[in-house]
Amino acid sequence: MERKKHDITKESRPRLMLPEIGRVEKWFKLSQKVNVTQFCTQSDGKKRVYNNKDAVIDHSTSMILDPCYVSYINLFVNGVLQPATLYEVKRGVLILKSADVPAKHVPLILQFIKIEP
Structure with missing residues (x-):
């Protein structure tokens, strides 16, 4: 007996077995306080x-902080997060190490994140 192409029987259907996953709850203790500030220019x-004198005062919430006293530093050039290899931060100074310089009027935002216990 010849079988038709589209003739699907109960036995020919694939079986999908999904494992039962038990519910697991995990609790994490978050730090007491996270302080986020930014230097804009x-x-x-x-x-x-x-x-620090290059700051756009209306948009900055801090000057260029010492990296020793913050947990994380992020640099955004024209809204794009930059790899840490392309810049260096010292107290009061931001140094760009990229091969090219951002175009005139491009915003630079240096974000400081301090996680306090």
């Missing part, structure tokens, strides 16, 4: 070194 299209 604009590129002039030429320089690689920025100081």
Whole structure:
């Protein structure tokens, strides 16, 4: 007896067996306080070194902090997170190490995250 192409019987259907997963609850203790501040400036299209005096005061919530006293530092150039290899931060100084300099008026946002116990 010849079988039709589209003739699907109960035995020919694939079986899908899903394992039962028990419910597991995990509790995590978060730190007491996370403090996030930022230093904002604009590129002039030429320089690689920025100081506290270059801050856009209306948008900055801090000056350039000492990396020893913060947990994390992120640099955003024109809204894009940059790898840590492309910049260096010292107290009061941001140094760009990239091959090219951001275009004039491009925003630079240096974010400081401090996690306190």
